[in-house]
Amino acid sequence: MLSTGLPQGAVPKLERPGPLRDRVYEALLELITTRALGPGQHLVESELAGHLGVSRQPVREALQRLNSEGWVDLRPAQGAFVHEPTEAEADQLLTVRTLLEAEAARLAAAGAGDAGVAALEELCAEGERAVAADDVDAAVALNARFHAKVMELAGNAVLAELAAQVDRRVRWYYTPVARQRGRQSWVEHRELIAAIADRDEQRATRLMREHTEHTRRSYHARAEPGS
Amino acid sequence: MLSTGLPQGAVPKLERPGPLRDRVYEALLELITTRALGPGQHLVESELAGHLGVSRQPVREALQRLNSEGWVDLRPAQGAFVHEPTEAEADQLLTVRTLLEAEAARLAAAGAGDAGVAALEELCAEGERAVAADDVDAAVALNARFHAKVMELAGNAVLAELAAQVDRRVRWYYTPVARQRGRQSWVEHRELIAAIADRDEQRATRLMREHTEHTRRSYHARAEPGS
């Protein structure tokens, strides 16, 4: 116990910059997801290093982490290239995402408390407000937070980590699509919350599966506009 | 097209050593999975570098990859420590593994050809021979190859990659257990092959789910010998 009598929360904790590689990682991921770095582009270490004002080493470490998570392809003795998504890969990712999210919904229904359900409803209400206000960016962000909250309620850290990675990549693949089906999405969220509140695992699983399958359909509708 | 007329496969491709970090990664992973490096142990970069005869840099990169895959915990400004498995985490991993393997079985049942089924039967036969000969190491290795083959037949690279990581960690967690339930395991494999050969997705999913759930039960039986 401290004897200084300082209030616990008053100390700003003097935020330290944290490892440089992590900040480089986040910066690069931001550049990739925002399409500032397009698929197939050659990422030169020294170039990025100079641009970010750091040495090559942190850049290398960030690139390798991005590689292990599927954002860039690291060809030996040649360098890093932003990963080029293929149709088949997008489809596989959506399959896995459906699987993980559905299981999360089931676990959430099995173990969520009243506080968790209330949090979901709060997020859902905010999302509906954002959609009503045509604030697309906020709606997308809240959508991500909603799914993350379901994951949290599932109480499975391993599952959550895998789902987070897969989700992020899925969102990257079909960013343009997400902006179109905002409204219907939140209706489905409402139904899902009801199922979770009722502790109905079967229904929660089914609803989440249908929900993510709608996403898949939207993606294919965009990919093959002629069909 | 090459005009030399050399047969394509005849050239030994003059295998180059490949990136040093990958070999360091594999070496460390081997040391961890074989318990040569116990959970909680502090891994000093310079020490490992000297021991492996390389510089610190490849060791750092290997450690970071191991960290991202959950094998070591990388505490900032302090170093790398071999991850210490907890009961809760093992349970979560098994849950995810069940999920991924069951889906793989379903996809395999949906899309496997006769050649794939034949390959599975071949592996199964080898596994049964290994069990009959009390060759535990071979049986364990064949078990891994069997599951990997099912994954391959599922035709989903993303799913396969996730499952490979999860599987490897699960095997690490309960290595002692795997050695005990060898025989029953292959009986269940036979049933699974039959379901896949019949293109019965429902049954394949159920069988694989039960199969991995048996693994979970074995684990808990070991963890709580009194129950």
Next chain:
DNA sequence: CAAGTGTCTTTCGTCTACAGTCTACGGTGC
């Protein structure tokens, strides 16, 4: 004797330098 403090060692995080390898372009011979 106990609490606090200063120093000291260990180890990580980052930067700079060098060697190996791949790619691209220009020159030369046919």
Next chain:
DNA sequence: GCACCGTAGACTGTAGACGAAAGACACTTG
């Protein structure tokens, strides 16, 4: 004019060195 070879440039892979933070220990002081 075309194909092949040689050379130059650029980039990655690896090694070594320096600065900084965290932990341990002994010393001082009330």
